[in-house]
Amino acid sequence: MMRRLFPAPLLSLALVALWLLLNNSLSLGQWLMALLLGWLVPWLTHSLRPTPVRFSHPLVALRLFFQVGRDVIVWNWRVLLGTLAPAAKVPQGGFVVVPLDLRDPNGLAVLAAIMCVIPGTIWSELALDRSALLVHMFDLEDAQTEIELIKHRYERPLMEIFE
Template sequence: MMRRLFPAPLLSLALLALWLVLTNPYSLGNWLMAVVLGIAVPLFTQSLRPTPVRFSHPWVAFKLFMQVGKDVIGSNFRVLYGTLSPGDRMAKGGFVIVPLDLRDPNGLAVLAAIMCVIPGTVWSELALDGSELLVHVFDLKDPDLDIAMIKTRYERPLMEIFE
């Protein structure tokens, strides 16, 4: 019974907390709306989730979260510098093909979010068999270095968390 009402309990708690943070006055109405959202959204979106999430290694997840935050801040400055640079030093973007070892659909979804959150990188295309990822990099100097960075900073921790 409990599993049917709360198919994703962590998502329910996260939605409840997020609603309360976004609607500052903690009135009874806001608490009721938070509870309704925490129950209804996971129930109605259950069919959209490809596989159940097996989340392990929370410390690795925390370190990945901190790494992404650090990379977002650093990339903002690199993109700003590349945008404001004169013509001869202007950033030259390009595409890299990243071979993937990560196969979990939830891990791939998180990787897609990371690639789109970090300024200067965009997840462009995933091969049909899931073996390769096409990423556009704002300032592509060394493709091998960018590929290695994506694999070590993001893919490896995601594999540890989701697989």
Template sequence: MIRRLFPDLLMTLGLIALWLVLNRSYGFGHLLFAVILGVGIPLLVKPLRPAPVFFKKPLLAFALFWRVGFDVVVWNWRVLLGTLAVGDKVPKGGFVVVPLELRDPNGLAVLAAILCVIPGTVWSELALDRSQLLVHVFDMKNAEEEIETIKTRYEKPLMEIFQ
């Protein structure tokens, strides 16, 4: 019964907290509306979720979060310097095909978010059988290094977290 009413308790609590914090009001009306949203939205989006999410290693997920944050800062500088470069120092972008071992749809969704949030990389296409991924890299010096970076820095931890 409780699982039916709260298909995703973490999302429910997050939506309630988000509503109250964004409105900066903790009155009865806002609290009631936050609870209605917190219960209603997860019920409405339940059919859209591909699979239940289970974190097997939350500490690794936390470490991955900070790794991605660090990479965002580093790549912002690399892209900035690349856009200001002239002559032979102009970055040479290109596409790489990354073979994937990650099969979990939630893990793939997180990998897509990571590759799209890091400046200089764009998730371009996923093979229908989910065996490989096409990624555009802003400043590609060595395709093999880029593939290895994606696999070791992002795919491997995501496999440990989601599979």
């Protein structure tokens, strides 16, 4: 019964806190509006969430977080140097097809976010059966190396965390 009324209690608490913070007021009206939104939004959007998140191995998640942060910095420099390079040395971009072993929808959503936050990479398309991912790379030197990098650096940790 409680799960039916509050399908995502942490999301409800976060929405209440965010509403109060953004409105910079603790008046009764703001509290009532925050509580209403904190209850109504998760309840109305419950069917939009694909599966419950089963999050395990927090140390792997922390290591992945720092790896992505490092890659963002490195790829920012690579993209900067590539855009400033003379015409003869401009990086050649291209598409790679990455075969996927990851099947969890939450893990795939995180992988999509990672691929879009790292400069020079774009998640372009996911196969209908979720078996392959099409990624565009700004600087594609060796497709097989890039595929192995994506699978080793991002997919494997996400499988440990979500599957």
